[in-house]
Amino acid sequence: MSDHRDGLTLDEVRARIAAAGIEIAEARLELVQKLVNMALEPIRRNNWRGLQDVEPAMRFDARPTQAEPRP
Amino acid sequence: MKAPVLGVDAAFASIRELSARFRTRDVSPVEVTQALLARIERLDPTIRSFVTVTADAALAEARAAETALLRGDQGRPLLGIPVAHKDIIATAGVRTTAGSAVLADWVPETDATVVTRLRQAGAVSLGKLIPHEFAFGIQFPGHRFLPARNPWNLDHMPGGSSSGSGAALAAGLTIGALGTDTGGSIRLPAAFSGIAGLKPTYGRVSRAGILPLAWTLDHAGPMARSVEDCAYLLQALAGHDPADPTSSRASVPDYVAALTPDVRGVRIGVPRAYFLEDLDPDMEAAFADALTVLQELGATIRTVEIPSIEVASAGLLIMLVEAFAYHEPNLRATPERYGDVLREKFLAGALFTGAEYVQAQRLRRRLCAEIDEILMTVDVLATPTARGPATAFTVVLDPTFGFPRYNTLPFNLTGQPALAVPCGFSRSGLPLSLQLAGRAFEEATVLRVGHAYEAATDWHRRRPPL
Numbered sequence: 438m439s440d441h442r443d444g445l446t447l448d449e450v451r452a453r454i455a456a457a458g459i460e461i462a463e464a465r466l467e468l469v470q471k472l473v474n475m476a477l478e479p480i481r482r483n484n485w486r487g488l489q490d491v492e493p494a495m496r497f498d499a500r501p502t503q504a505e506p507r508p
Numbered sequence: 509m510k511a512p513v514l515g516v517d518a519a520f521a522s523i524r525e526l527s528a529r530f531r532t533r534d535v536s537p538v539e540v541t542q543a544l545l546a547r548i549e550r551l552d553p554t555i556r557s558f559v560t561v562t563a564d565a566a567l568a569e570a571r572a573a574e575t576a577l578l579r580g581d582q583g584r585p586l587l588g589i590p591v592a593h594k595d596i597i598a599t600a601g602v603r604t605t606a607g608s609a610v611l612a613d614w615v616p617e618t619d620a621t622v623v624t625r626l627r628q629a630g631a632v633s634l635g636k637l638i639p640h641e642f643a644f645g646i647q648f649p650g651h652r653f654l655p656a657r658n659p660w661n662l663d664h665m666p667g668g669s670s671s672g673s674g675a676a677l678a679a680g681l682t683i684g685a686l687g688t689d690t691g692g693s694i695r696l697p698a699a700f701s702g703i704a705g706l707k708p709t710y711g712r713v714s715r716a717g718i719l720p721l722a723w724t725l726d727h728a729g730p731m732a733r734s735v736e737d738c739a740y741l742l743q744a745l746a747g748h749d750p751a752d753p754t755s756s757r758a759s760v761p762d763y764v765a766a767l768t769p770d771v772r773g774v775r776i777g778v779p780r781a782y783f784l785e786d787l788d789p790d791m792e793a794a795f796a797d798a799l800t801v802l803q804e805l806g807a808t809i810r811t812v813e814i815p816s817i818e819v820a821s822a823g824l825l826i827m828l829v830e831a832f833a834y835h836e837p838n839l840r841a842t843p844e845r846y847g848d849v850l851r852e853k854f855l856a857g858a859l860f861t862g863a864e865y866v867q868a869q870r871l872r873r874r875l876c877a878e879i880d881e882i883l884m885t886v887d888v889l890a891t892p893t894a895r896g897p898a899t900a901f902t903v904v905l906d907p908t909f910g911f912p913r914y915n916t917l918p919f920n921l922t923g924q925p926a927l928a929v930p931c932g933f934s935r936s937g938l939p940l941s942l943q944l945a946g947r948a949f950e951e952a953t954v955l956r957v958g959h960a961y962e963a964a965t966d967w968h969r970r971r972p973p974l
Contacts, residue, residue, distance in 0.1 A: 450859065457858035459840070465852040468908055472856050475911060476825035479818060480867045 444474035444481070518543040519680030520733065520971060523740045526683065527585045530577050537577070537588025540683075541570035541632055544590050548634070548681050551974055557656045557666075557676035559595050559605055561635040566590065569632040576630065585740055585764075587630030591684040594670045595636040596643050597728070598717040599623055606719050607641045609652035610838065610845045620717025621749045622686055622728050629744035634682055637672030643693055643721040644669060644831065645850025646904055655901075658700060659972035660938050664898040667700030669693040669721075673731045674701035678972055684741050685731045690721040691827060692893075692916025694729050695928035695943060700898035702930050702939030704958065704968065705731040706738045707916075709948045710923030711756035713742070714749030722830035723754075724869075725823065725920040734968050735929060735958040739763040742951060758949045766952035769963040772806030776957070777886035782817040783915050788896030794932030794940040795892045801964050802890070802957070812882050812889070816875050820918040822868035824911055829865045832857025849907050876922045880947075883924070888957050889945045891915050893928040897938035915943060925951045929958045930967035939967070 573588035670687030674697025698705030730741030
C-alpha cells in the first residue's frame, strides 16, 4: 500500500515500471503518473487504521505504545 | 392504404409501434430493414457508427421474420426488429474488431449469448457498431478505425465506450442496440447522444462471448431511443446463462408490463455530494427540472448521504488492474498493435501492487454496503448521468485528457441497475441526461420511473438535425 500522501513522483512511477518489466515512453510518463495517482487517491486518503471492515477481520496496531519499555 | 413508413418514419419508430404494424401487415420487416440500410448508406459515412454492415444477412433475417409473421407468430415482440451490436460482442462469422487493429480481422466462430438471445427473439442484426478500442480508449488520428461522431454535433464525441451504439440510435440507423458498461459505457453514450440506456444488475445479462474490460465491473445491456424499448430488449436479454459463471439465477419479471406512468409514492433519493459537484450550469438546471417533473408525478424526493462516495475512484484502479491482467500477454508481446495512448493506459494497470488492488476492493465493499442501506430507505437514486453535455473531439483527442469523475462508475462498483434517460439540452444544443439507479435486480422499478418521466416529457422524441 502506498504511503505517498501527494501521490507517486515521476521517479517512483519509473521504479514501478521497471519492477513490472514493462516499457512506457518517456513522453507518456506524466499521463501515466496522473492516471495512477488518480486511481490511488482514495487508497492514499483513507484512514486504514480506522476503517470499519465489511469483512470480519481483527485489527491491531503494531506501533509501540508509550508503556512499552525502550530497548 | 399503407401509411408511409420508409425513411424517417421507420428510422425513429418504436419497437411497440413496429411490432404492431408488422402484425397488421401495414409494413414488413424487410421494408423497415431496407429503409434502415439505405439510411446507413446515406448517413453513416458521416456518423461513422458502424464498423461492419451485414446487409445481406440482415435482409435474409428480415425475410425469415416476415415468413414467421405470415405464419401467425404473435409471441415475440422483437420479431423483425432491426438491432445492431457493439463490436466487442462476438458474432459468429462476422468480424468482431473491438475497435482495435489487434482484432481487425478476427471472425469468431460463435455468437455471444446476448446475440443468440436477440436472434432467438427474432431480431434482425444490421451489423456491428464501433466502440472505443477494447471498450476503453478513443481512437486517435492514425488509428486503423475512426471514432463515431455525435449526430447532434459532429465535432463532439457521442460518448463511450459504446459510442457507435449511441450515435447509430440518435441518427436513426437502428431501432435497438447492445452496449456494455464498465464505468458508464452504456449510460454515457446514451446521455451524450440523447437516447436511453440501461446498465442492468451485475449478473442479470450474460457476458459470455463479450470481450472483457474488467471482469468485476463489466455489464452488458440494452440501448434504445426510449425506456420502453430498453424494457423490450432487456426482456429478451435477461436470464441465467450457464456459460457465464457470474450469471444470476434470479427470476426475470415482465419488464414491459411493469411500465406504468404512475410513480405516486415512489421514494427518490438525491445524493448531492460527488454527484452534483462541478456540474455544467445547463446540467444543473435540467436536473432540477427533472426532479420537479418527478415530484409533480407523485414521487417524493429527499436528499441522501453516501458517506464513502469519494472512494468511487477506486473503481479506476480495479478497472486498470483487471484490464492489464486480461491484456498482459498481448501487451507484452505486441504493444505496438494497441492504439496510441490506450496502450499506456492499459500498461498503467501493471503499476499497482497486489495490496493496493485488495484495498480498492475493500473500499468498494464499504461503498456497496452504504448504498444498499440507503436503498432500504428510498426506492431509486436520481443523479445527472454526466456532469455536462458531450465533450468536443478537440478536448478528448488531447493525450493528456484525464479520466473524469464519472457519476456512472459508482453503480459499476455496486452492481446495481442504473438507467440513463434524456432530460434536456444544453444551450449549445447537446443532450443532457438523468440517471436513475435502484436496488439489485429491481430493473423494473428503475424502468418504471424512467418511463413515467419520458411519458411526461418530450426530450427523448427530439431528433438531431441530419
